[in-house]
Amino acid sequence: MDEECEVNESTREIIKDKLRQNFDGKIVRKDLTKKIKEGANVPVYVLEFLLGQYCSSDDDEIIEQGVKNVKRIIADNFVRPDEAQKILSKLRNNGSHTVIDMITVNLNMKANIYQASFSNLGISGIEIADEYPEKYDRLLSGGIWCIVQLSYEYVEEEKKNSTPIKIMKLTPIQMPHIDIEELKEGRKAFTKEEWLDIMLRSIGMEPDELTYREKWLLLTRMIPLVENNFNLCELGPRSTGKSHLYKEISPNSILVSGGQTTVANLFYNMGRKTVGLVGLWDCVAFDEVAGIRFKDKDGIQIMKDYMASGSFARGKEEKAASASMVFVGNINQSVDVLLKTSSLFDPFPPEMGTDTAFLDRMHCYLPGWEIPKFRPEYFTNDYGFISDYLAEFIRELRKEQYGDAIDQYFRLGKNLNQRDTIAVRRMADGYLKLMYPDGNFTKEDVEEILQISLEMRRRVKEQLKKLGGIEFYDVNFSYIDNETFEEHYVSVPEQGGGKLIPEGMCNPGQIYTVSQGKSGMLGVFRLESQMLPGTGKFERTGIGSDRDAKESTNTAFNFLKANGNRISGSIITTTKDYIINYQDLQGIGMTGKLALPTLVAMCSIALNKPTLSNLAILGEISISGTMMKLMN
Known part of the structure; x- marks a missing residue:
């Protein structure tokens, strides 16, 4: 233990x-x-910028003096909204005063001047010298916190045309400009593990207390901040810090607390002709998903449209935005219980949690139950990036694209449809930008990121399969190495290993069989079944025009019609329709030996009973019931 502490140190x-x-x-x-934040209601990113200026030392005396300076600056100059008039009065009486406030600058084209607005002070239209917006471009794009020296001089002759308040000096206390090349150059000095630790310390977490997987899961929370139009869902126990990042750390994200919202607030206000939250923020996070309600009936439909395409139609025009969507909430039961009784999307309100079209738009499901409940030791006392610097370089990285790095080394398996592919690419792009902003990564680095990306998307797909049935059968996500052509399957930990035939019980009607494919090679095939009220029809998908496969499946259905009562009195073939999807899991060509597995699948779905754990059906059955062994 002591040795481990020394290594960490x-x-x-x-x-x-x-x-x-x-x-x-x-x-x-x-x-x-942490020390100052507990007593000052100032944004973390403002506080950390000041601390970075005054406490950038290892000397305890300098740090102590720096902390005192920061506290004094905040106490003397920070403008509380309820004290705005008091500050203005002080400014008028003294003739000058220095304030800390959020400043936004606009160009007044009629007067051909720049004008500043003060958020907490509540004043606007204050003329500002051209040098400031030219030097600090963030003043023009959303505004930044600044220390501003103001003067007050009332001139009778100018009272109609100008304000008595003048800006004498302005000093940003956020990063006024980000040099992304400096970041990329600086990244080269660190190893992968070191950089991962720095990123986590920058959001306040102590990586030495976390496992390697937990570190990656926490990093995943940052993807919506670095990736445009990324949809993430995280459900898990309470006290795991699900919403902390989006509320406290980044000035570019907004947390919408659970409750009612409107299309006008979130997307577009038709009356005012203004874009809502998705146009103003990089990331819109919904806290407590169970409470999400739209006052408008079309709210969820518009959200679905936006989550799929990054645009939405309101009135006569279509609007585009780049904000990512994050849904966080609590799971009240254990994951095992949820997997058996409902789905992992159960905490969502019914109109969302059972709508497969909505859930399919989720790019990533972060398993919140794997993240530990935060205790004091999980919060770092060590060095990390100033929150504002972190947030701004992450914002700059939104403009970069690394998603195509996958194609250099791998290609995605055939079970991934277009939405799956987009989700995995966006996730991989996000991870690469966060971990390797300089673009220097190896094949092993890409593979590691690809595996976790496939897992996060597969978790969504597994739940869709549970909710939507046969439509979402293709959950066996894999990737293929471009050099060796080896195919690797990726699983989700809570639902068994990464094997073709998973461990544990399958759903009723889900059967695996091993037999010779069209190519003559042995392969694994999966059957997914559904039973619906009907007229005794049998439909099959996935076998195309393969004559042998069709004949063998017909053999199974005819045998069941003739002998169903002998197998079980509960099996009905006259008033039920059976649908079976056949999947060639290894791409060797569909087998013609499907009678026995089809019969077992239909019996399983008819009785609503799963087969034995880890079962694979071998062999074949004839129309008379004769069993035939598998020939290799």
């Missing part, structure tokens, strides 16, 4: 030294943030 020192060399002034000790 030396690793931290190495990382700290590298951060100092490559990102000096852009890092902060996260425990200082």
Whole structure:
């Protein structure tokens, strides 16, 4: 244990030294943030910027003095909205005053001047020198927090045309400009493990307390911030920090607390002709998904349209936006119980949680139950990026694209449809941008990211299969190595291993069989069945025009019609329709030996009973019931 602590300590020192060399002034000790944040209602990113300026040292005295300076600056200059008039009065009486406020600059084209608006102070139309918006471009795009020195001079002759308030000096206390090339260059100094630790410390977490997988799961939460139009869902126990990142860490995301919302608020206000939250923020996160309600009947339909295409139609025109959607909520039962009784989307309101078209638009389902409940030791006291710097370089990375890196080394398996492919590519793109912003990654790095991306999307698909049945049968996600042509299957941990025939009980009507395919090679085939009220018809999909396959499946159905009562009195063939989908899991060509597995599948679905765990059907049956063994 002591040795492990020493290793962690030396690793931290190495990382700290590298951060100092490559990102000096852009890092902060996260425990200082916690100390001041507890007593000051200032955004974390503003606080950390000030701490980065005044406390960038290892000397305890300098740090202590720096903390005092930051506290004094906040106490003297931070504008609380309810004290705006008091500050303005002080400004008028003294003739000058320095404030900390969120400043947004607009170009007044009629007067050909730049004008500033003060968020908390509640004033606007204040003329500002051209040098500031030119130097600090973020003033023009959403605004930034600044320390502003104001003067007050009332001139009788100018009262109609101007305001008595003038801006004497403006100093940003957020990153006024991000040099993405500097970040890419700095990244080269760190290993993969070091960079992963830095990213987690930057959002306040202590990686030394987490497993390697938990680190990657926490990193996954950041993908909606770095990827345009990315839809993520995370459901899990309480106290795992699901909404913390979107509320506290990034100034570019907004957390919509559970409850009612409107199309006007979220998408587009027809009356005011203004775009809603999706046009104003990089990420819109919904807290407590169980409480999501739209006052408008068409709300969910518009959301589905937006989640699929990044655009939505309102009135006569179509609007586009790039905000990602995040849905977080609590699971009240264990995952095992949910998997047996309903689906992992159960906490969603019924109009969302059972709508397969809506759920299919989720790119990623993050297993929140695998993330530990946060205790004090999970929060770091070490160095990480200033939140504002982190948020801004992540925002800049939204413009980059690394998703096609997969194609250099791998191709995706045939079970992935277009939506699956888009989801996996976007996820891989997000991971690569977060972990390798400099674009330097190996085949092994891409494979690691591809595996977790496939897993996150497969989790969505597995639940869709449970809700939508045979329509979503293709859940055996895989990827193929371009060099060796080896196919690797990716599973979800909560539903068995990455084997063609999964461990544990299958659903009723789900059967695996092993026999010779058209190519003469032995392969694994899967049957998925459904039974519906009908007139005794038998439909099959997935076998195309293969004559042998059709004949063998007909043999099974005819045998069941003739002998169903002998197998069980509960089997009905005259008032039920049977549908079976056949899947060639290894792409060797469909087998013609399907009578016995088809018969077992139909019996299983008719009786609503699953087969034995890990069962594979071998052999064949004739119309008279004669069993024939598998010939190799």
